[in-house]
Amino acid sequence: EPEVTQTPSHQVTQMGQEVILRCVPISNHLYFYWYRQILGQKVEFLVSFYNNEISEKSEIFDDQFSVERPDGSNFTLKIRSTKLEDSAMYFCASSDALGEAFFGQGTRLTVV
């Protein structure tokens, strides 16, 4: 069964450092997303990506964040200068136009 894969599963970084979270979406999906969840709380939308550009982003997704699809398979989220409050689980997801989004297992980001 196709699945979304994310690496690494856990990332510890010092405040102010750059991190890149990586995702491989399901191959025939066209829409890609990043979501964030702080300590088992609400799942918050960060950004959606379609046709090689951002289609929608939330207030959380400020200038410190960027996304990229560098090749035909990977989808990355970069945080340029991490803050303590960026500590969270980050989930990548992909979907077709109308269906459900499939989520990866997440990357736990800890900023110290």
Added chain:
Amino acid sequence: AQSVAQPEDQVNVAEGNPLTVKCTYSVSGNPYLFWYVQYPNRGLQFLLKYITGDNLVKGSYGFEAEFNKSQTSFHLKKPSALVSDSALYFCAVRAYYNQGGKLIFGQGTELSVKP
């Protein structure tokens, strides 16, 4: 604007009893509605969806949900709960017109099933 409300932070049921996890939504136009389950330290797993058609939809692990347009609700149900159903459940909505658009999630309901 889209929004989802899950009015109960926690639902407690005894094993073998029916369970209901409530969800109401607000969206412009027709909604696409989804339920996801999250086990500890895991990602979100898709359970079921309503796109169109029959208001009662069936999904994984014996779960079902009923779409009620007049009440703007999409409650998750199961006739007989299992201890293994204990997890965090999220309702989500996407606007019909917004193909490929973001899912907006409710705050989650923790389901606890006791033996």
